[in-house]
Amino acid sequence: MNRNEEYAALKASIVEPAQLEYTVTRALKRNCKARRRIRLFGIPAGSFAACFLGFMLLVNLFPLFARACGGVPVLRDLARAVSWSPSLSAAVERDYVQPVGQEEHKDGITARVEYLIVDQKQLEIFYSLDSDRYKALEADASIKLPDSKGGYGSSSGSYGTPNGELRQMTVNFMERDVPERLTLLLNVYQNTYENDMTEPKTNEESMEETYFGPRTSKPDILTTFAFDLTFDPQFTAQGKSVEVERTFLIDxxxxxLKRAEIxxxxxxxxxxYVPENTAWLKGLEFYVENERGxxxxxxxxxxxxxxxxxxxxTxxxxxxxTYFSESKELTLxxxxxxxxxxxxERIRLNLDTGxxxxxxxxxxxAEIQRLESGNLLTFRAKEYREGLMYSLWSGYLDENGEEQPFSTSxxxxxxQDSTTGEYLDGSTSGAFYETVPLPATAGSEVxxxxxFTRVADFSVPLKIPIR
Structure with a gap:
């Protein structure tokens, strides 16, 4: 049974309950022609969350769905892989999936591209790696476009995925639409993290190595796979733009609000924004509701x-x-x-005096820890949402006024306070700690x-009609 037959078998086995009519993906189209977006934010610092709630509800409440998924292992894995995303879960439920089924085997490794979820501006690639020779495989996934133009950013949350299980790569297109075709490149290597055991170090030695030591060398590539992917036009043409052009005052x-791209x-x-603003917009927390609440x-x-x-x-x-909900009204x-x-935009710090x-x-x-290679700055910061740690700094200017990035954080x-040895716990008071390194070459004043510099909360949310 090929992937198209498996997908048809699952579709035929599912009776769609009325109460799930609006529990699926929604999406948006953008007009990117008069704008340039080049800086990307929010590419995960960690792996994608594995939230299986939607899948488990379907399995437990609707036996036909459970039996169908049980008989088609890859589709079952696809349901799990997208369960963290209401939008992608909706796409799967509404048959918005392009089966691929391309497979290649070489150097003792099998790579297989199973499915695509693609529209005018975003591409989700689901693939697997397997081997009888290597225990834990990883892949640096990238794409090659048919032209030399950029205008996209990619991310993957599949590090640590066991052999044979479904992995995911996301490609977002900002300055252009998804092309008719592209090539997926997988540089495959072995994960040797569990075997990398070294002698324990003192706290200072550990800090020196972590923040000032050489960056981890690239792993040895076992083999490389290249898959040519062609997209069905019925998917890549999907999307719509709602021109809003609504001006509002906030804080x-x-x-x-110029437009919503669905x-x-x-x-x-x-x-x-207007040039007269005294601050740059750096982040929003918000939600959208339709006419049905x-x-x-x-x-x-x-x-x-x-x-x-x-x-x-930003x-x-x-x-x-909101794409599949066919909402007539949307409110931000x-x-x-x-x-x-x-x-x-610049905050002066004297490293000698603090x-x-x-x-x-x-x-x-919280502390300036002085090491042989430089200084470690540790800051205590407020947690604005439970379980959310964020970056405080985008870089620094050294004593010569030259902009520098932080090598790590x-x-x-x-x-643990390096002087007293006391362990401090910020979670009890809604705080966390961030440590960044400043090499000795930065000088005594940076x-x-x-x-961002400040946050404004609204007990009564600001309401803005989209359509």
Missing amino acids: NQTLI YPTHLRLDFG ERYDPVRNGLTASGEEASPS VTYWMDS YITRVRWLDKDR EHDLLPDGTEL GSSYTY WLKPV
Whole structure:
């Protein structure tokens, strides 16, 4: 039985319950021609969350679905792989899936591309790796376009996936539409993390190695696979743009909701602003409701927002799609906004004395740890949502005024003071700790670049009609 036959068998076995009519994906189309989005935010610091609630509800409440998935293992894995995303779950439920079934075997490894979920602006690739020779396989997945143009960003949350199970790669197109075809490249290597056991080090030695040591070398590539993927036009033509052009005042700043782009895989909200604003928009927390009171939330994994080349503002936001709900009315509710004040884009810090300018709201300097290779700065920051740690800094300027990125950073709810040895737990008070390294070459005075400087919460959400 090939993949198309398996998919048809599953479809024929499912009786769609009326109460699930609107529990599926919604998506959005964007008009990207007059805009350039080049900075990407929200590519996961960790793996995609494995939330199996939707799949488990279907399995437990509807036996036909359970039996069908049980008889078609790959489709069962697809249901699990997309269960974290209401939009992708809806796409699967509404048959918005392109079966592929391409397989290649070489060097003792089998790679197989099983399915695609694709629309005008986003591509989801589901593939597997298996081997009798290698225990734990990983792949650096990338794409090659038929032309040399960019305009896209990709991410994967499949690190640590066992051999034979379904992996996922997401490609978001910002400055262009999804092309008619492209090539998926998989550089496959063996995960040797469990076998990489070294002698325990002192705390200072560990800090030196973690923050100032050489970056981990690239793994040895076992083999490379190349799959040529062609997309069915009935999928890549899907999407619509709702021109809103609604200007509103929020926290004494003026923003413009320019458009909503609705695609089967996701929805994008595009914002503008006026030059007279005293702060750059750096983040929004929001949700959207339709006329039936059904709620759609921002994307929590993968690409969540993007900026523009001309400013530090974050102006495009990804969320669950309303595409399949066929909503006649949509309303945006904003509950929180993050700003980068234009007069606080640089924060001075004297490393010798510890004196500094006003830090971002809810942030304090916990410690400057002096090591042979440089200084470690540890900050205690407010947790704005339970279970959410975020980056405080986008980089710094050294004493010569040259912009530098932080080579790495580390965040945790607990922190051990290097002087007293005391363990501090921020989780009990809604805080976490972030540590960033400053090499000795940075000098004695630097200017930190905050991601944002203040947050405004709204007990009564700001209500903005989309359509």
